[in-house]
Amino acid sequence: MTANGTNYSKVDGPIDPSFKSKRQVAGTFQGIKVWGPVDPPGQLGIWGTEVTVDFDICVACTEACPVNVYEWLNTPGHPASEKKPFMIREKDCIFCMACENVCPPQCVKIFQKG
Ligand code: F3S
Numbered sequence: 001m002t003a004n005g006t007n008y009s010k011v012d013g014p015i016d017p018s019f020k021s022k023r024q025v026a027g028t029f030q031g032i033k034v035w036g037p038v039d040p041p042g043q044l045g046i047w048g049t050e051v052t053v054d055f056d057i058c059v060a061c062t063e064a065c066p067v068n069v070y071e072w073l074n075t076p077g078h079p080a081s082e083k084k085p086f087m088i089r090e091k092d093c094i095f096c097m098a099c100e101n102v103c104p105p106q107c108v109k110i111f112q113k114g
Helices: 098-102
Strands: 025-029 032-035 051-054 071-074 083-086 108-110
Touching: 098 108
Parallel strands: none
Antiparallel strands: 025 032, 051 108, 071 083
């Protein structure tokens, strides 16, 4: 993704749990949905379908996942943190909620499959 979105400040949590009815999918990254608006590097949107993280809130604090769903994605120039937990193995999620529960600014929302 390339753009010139540099005029952003950190967004306070929590993630909006009803974001899917308010945002549109702006694209995908390695098969993972990205919900806009997106204006890199300062505005990155919400990533994922079941394992969802608001990258504009995330401060890249810790690693909690027992099944290694995430890998770090470098996001230089983002006002909240310059790396984000990319849910590349979203399909491996066991819905333990560890990541959602541990996140200080509450940027994570897990949607369990029906
Ligand atoms: Fe899934 Fe988060 Fe647990 S990605 S496996 S709910 S730590």
